[in-house]
Amino acid sequence: MTPWTTLLVPDILRRICEYQRGIYEDVVPFRRFLSNGATVHGTSKQAQAFESVLSPWLALYPSISRLVASYEPIKHALACHCAYTGRAGILQHLHKRYILQSVAVNLCQMAIAGQRLDVLEYLVCIGYELPRQFESVYLSWKDQAVFDFVFEHYRPLCTTNTTIYAFASSGNEDALMRLLSYVDEAQIRLMWSVAASHGHVELARTIYTASVDISDHVYQFAGSSFFSTTFQHIKNAANVGSIDGMFWIYDIANPFFSQEDRIAVVGFCLKYAVMENLWDRVWTLLEQADGRVDYPQLLACLPYFKWPQDESNARSMLSSTPALIPMFCTSWLPTIKDQAKRRLLEEELMSMAVLYHDGDRLEAREWLGDVDEYYFNAMEWLMDEYCIDKSIAHDVFQGPLGVAAMKRAIENDHIATMRLLLKYGVQIVPEYIFRRGGIRAIKFYLDKVNPEFTIPVDLLVEMASTPTNDTVFQIVHRTWRARTSITIVHTVESQCIAQAEAHGQVNIIIYLAKSFQSVHSPSEYETFLIQHVQDFYCAFNRARHGVNQLFAIWNPVLDACFNVEFILESLDSLLALTEENLKRLVSLSFVHIPTELIVQCALTNSVLAWRVFCILLDAKIKDKSSRMELQRECLVKKYEGRKFRNVPTVDGLGF
Structure with missing residues (x-):
C-alpha cells in the first residue's frame, strides 16, 4: 500500500491515526509544505496541488479532528488551505477548537492570495492584522470589493509600489485618485508614468495636474535611478503602442535629463516620430539633442521613410545631421529612377556633408572633434557605393567653399579632412598653415604634403x-x-x-x-x-x-x-626669482642696488616683496646702524597715516 493510497482513503488513514499514531508522520508527504518559512506564493501553489488530497477530509469534521489530533503540524496546512480556497466553515471549526492564531500566522496572506474576501473579513473580525510586508501582487485589485475592504482596514497595503503599478496599468482612476493624498511624490510620479506607458494618457494628465495642485510645485527629479526608470516607462509606452504616452512622459521629464541622457532618449523616440509622421516632433527632438544621435538609432528610422513623399523631410534632417548620409542613401537613392534628378541629389548630399547653409551664405561646417572624418568617409562611401562621378566632388570643393573648409580643418588639426580636400583639388596656403595651424596639421604638411618645402x-x-x-x-x-x-x-x-x-x-x-x-x-x-x-x-x-x-x-x-643692474628696475621680475637666484644676482660685485627699489619692496604689501627687501637691504648696506636707519624710514612711510592701538616697532617687525 502506497502512501498516496493511504492518504486518499479516509477510513484507512483514520484507523492508522487511531491505532498507529506515529506512522502518520512517515506517510503524509506534507513536511516541506508545512514549513513555517514557506513563501505565500509557494504555499499557494502547494495548496492547490494538495486540493485533491485534503478534499476527502474537509467533508468529515470528526475525521478532521482525529487527523489534527494525530499530527499537530497538519493544523497549519489545513488552515492555510481553507483560507486560500475559501472554506470559512472549517476555519471557524478550527478556531473554536484550537484558536487560529496559535495554528497559523499567515492566513490573511492566504485569503488575499485566494481572493477570498469573506475569509479575510472573518479573519480580521477574530483579531488578525493584515501584514505590511505582504506582496500585494497577489491581490486581485480588479475586484472593487477587495480594494474597498483593504483600503478601509489596512490602507498602507494599498500604497505599495506594486499596488500603484497595478492600478495605474489597468487605468483604475477611482482608486488612484483616492490614494493620491496618501502617497509621496515618487509614487505619484510612478502613477502617471505607468498610466501613460500603458496608454492611459488622459488619466496620466489628470493625475499630474491634480498632484501639482496638491503639492503646489513642479516636481524636481533627482536620484541616480531617475533616468533609468523614466526611460523604461518611455520604452514600455512604445512597446504597447502608446506613442502619445511616450512623448507625454518625455516632455514632462525632458527638462530634468542631462544632455547625455537626453541624447539617448531622443535616439529611441526618433524612430516612433518618423513612424507616426510627426515631423514637427522630429525637428524638436533633433534640436534638443544638438543633432547628436547614435547611428544605429538613426538607422532604425529608415524603414519608416516614405519615398518620394518624405524627400523634403529627409533633406531637412540631413542638413542638421550629415552623418545620416550613408544611411539615407541606402534607402533613398535606389528609389530615384530619373538619372538627372539623381545626380542633383548626389551633389546635394555631398554638399551637406561638408557645408551648412545659413540664409544666403554657404560656409564650412564647424566640426567638433573628429566627427568630420565620418562625414568625409560618408562622402567617399557615397561615391564608391553608387559609382558617382567624382567630378561632382571637385565642383563642390572648388572656390571659396573649399578654401573655407580647408582653413577650418587646418585650425582644428583635422588631418582626414585635409587629406580628402587635397584629393579633390583644394590647396593648402603655407603661410596660413604655419600661422594658424595646429601641431598635427603642420607636421602633416611638412611630412606628407610638401616634404621639400x-x-x-x-x-x-x-x-x-x-x-x-x-x-x-x-x-x-x-x-x-x-x-x-x-x-x-x-x-x-x-x-x-x-x-x-x-x-x-x-x-x-x-x-x-x-x-x-x-x-x-x-x-x-x-x-x-x-x-x-x-x-x-x-x-x-x-x-x-x-x-x-x-x-x-x-x-x-x-x-x-656690466649693466646687470638694469634687471633691478623690475620689481615683478625680482619677485618671480627664487631666493637662490636673487642672492646670486645681488652678490655680483658691480651691481648697484637703487635705494628706491629697496623702499618700494618695503612698501609693497607682499610676503615675497618683504623677502626681496631683506635680501636687497643686506646686500646694499653692510653697516648695521645705517641699515637700521633705512628700515626706520621705510617703516614710517609704510604705516604713515594709519592708526594703531600699539604702534609697531622695528624690532617687533623682525628687524
Whole structure:
C-alpha cells in the first residue's frame, strides 16, 4: 500500500491515526509544505496541488479532528488551505477548537492570495492584522470589493509600489485618485508614468495636474535611478503602442535629463516620430539633442521613410545631421529612377556633408572633434557605393567653399579632412598653415604634403614675435634649420630672439638658447649669451613666467656683463626669482642696488616683496646702524597715516 493510497482513503488513514499514531508522520508527504518559512506564493501553489488530497477530509469534521489530533503540524496546512480556497466553515471549526492564531500566522496572506474576501473579513473580525510586508501582487485589485475592504482596514497595503503599478496599468482612476493624498511624490510620479506607458494618457494628465495642485510645485527629479526608470516607462509606452504616452512622459521629464541622457532618449523616440509622421516632433527632438544621435538609432528610422513623399523631410534632417548620409542613401537613392534628378541629389548630399547653409551664405561646417572624418568617409562611401562621378566632388570643393573648409580643418588639426580636400583639388596656403595651424596639421604638411618645402625666413621671424604654441615654433624651427644653409642660421636666430624679446615670448628665447647650445661649442655658446645679454635683460623685465630659466641660462656670463643692474628696475621680475637666484644676482660685485627699489619692496604689501627687501637691504648696506636707519624710514612711510592701538616697532617687525 502506497502512501498516496493511504492518504486518499479516509477510513484507512483514520484507523492508522487511531491505532498507529506515529506512522502518520512517515506517510503524509506534507513536511516541506508545512514549513513555517514557506513563501505565500509557494504555499499557494502547494495548496492547490494538495486540493485533491485534503478534499476527502474537509467533508468529515470528526475525521478532521482525529487527523489534527494525530499530527499537530497538519493544523497549519489545513488552515492555510481553507483560507486560500475559501472554506470559512472549517476555519471557524478550527478556531473554536484550537484558536487560529496559535495554528497559523499567515492566513490573511492566504485569503488575499485566494481572493477570498469573506475569509479575510472573518479573519480580521477574530483579531488578525493584515501584514505590511505582504506582496500585494497577489491581490486581485480588479475586484472593487477587495480594494474597498483593504483600503478601509489596512490602507498602507494599498500604497505599495506594486499596488500603484497595478492600478495605474489597468487605468483604475477611482482608486488612484483616492490614494493620491496618501502617497509621496515618487509614487505619484510612478502613477502617471505607468498610466501613460500603458496608454492611459488622459488619466496620466489628470493625475499630474491634480498632484501639482496638491503639492503646489513642479516636481524636481533627482536620484541616480531617475533616468533609468523614466526611460523604461518611455520604452514600455512604445512597446504597447502608446506613442502619445511616450512623448507625454518625455516632455514632462525632458527638462530634468542631462544632455547625455537626453541624447539617448531622443535616439529611441526618433524612430516612433518618423513612424507616426510627426515631423514637427522630429525637428524638436533633433534640436534638443544638438543633432547628436547614435547611428544605429538613426538607422532604425529608415524603414519608416516614405519615398518620394518624405524627400523634403529627409533633406531637412540631413542638413542638421550629415552623418545620416550613408544611411539615407541606402534607402533613398535606389528609389530615384530619373538619372538627372539623381545626380542633383548626389551633389546635394555631398554638399551637406561638408557645408551648412545659413540664409544666403554657404560656409564650412564647424566640426567638433573628429566627427568630420565620418562625414568625409560618408562622402567617399557615397561615391564608391553608387559609382558617382567624382567630378561632382571637385565642383563642390572648388572656390571659396573649399578654401573655407580647408582653413577650418587646418585650425582644428583635422588631418582626414585635409587629406580628402587635397584629393579633390583644394590647396593648402603655407603661410596660413604655419600661422594658424595646429601641431598635427603642420607636421602633416611638412611630412606628407610638401616634404621639400623651404620655410621663408620672414615667416619664421614672424612666428617668433606672435603668440604661438611653443611646440609649433619648435617644429617649424627644426624643419627650417635642417633645410637651410648653416651660414645664415645664427643671423636668423638672433632676429628671432630679438622679436621674441620685444613681444615677451620667453619660452621661445629659452628654446633658441638651448638649441644654439646643442649644436655649438661652449666658447661659441658663451659668446652667443654675451651678444644677447641685452635681450635677456629686456625679456627678464617683461616676463611673468620663466624668469628662473632665463636666469639659469645667462648666469654663467653675468660676471662678464656690466649693466646687470638694469634687471633691478623690475620689481615683478625680482619677485618671480627664487631666493637662490636673487642672492646670486645681488652678490655680483658691480651691481648697484637703487635705494628706491629697496623702499618700494618695503612698501609693497607682499610676503615675497618683504623677502626681496631683506635680501636687497643686506646686500646694499653692510653697516648695521645705517641699515637700521633705512628700515626706520621705510617703516614710517609704510604705516604713515594709519592708526594703531600699539604702534609697531622695528624690532617687533623682525628687524
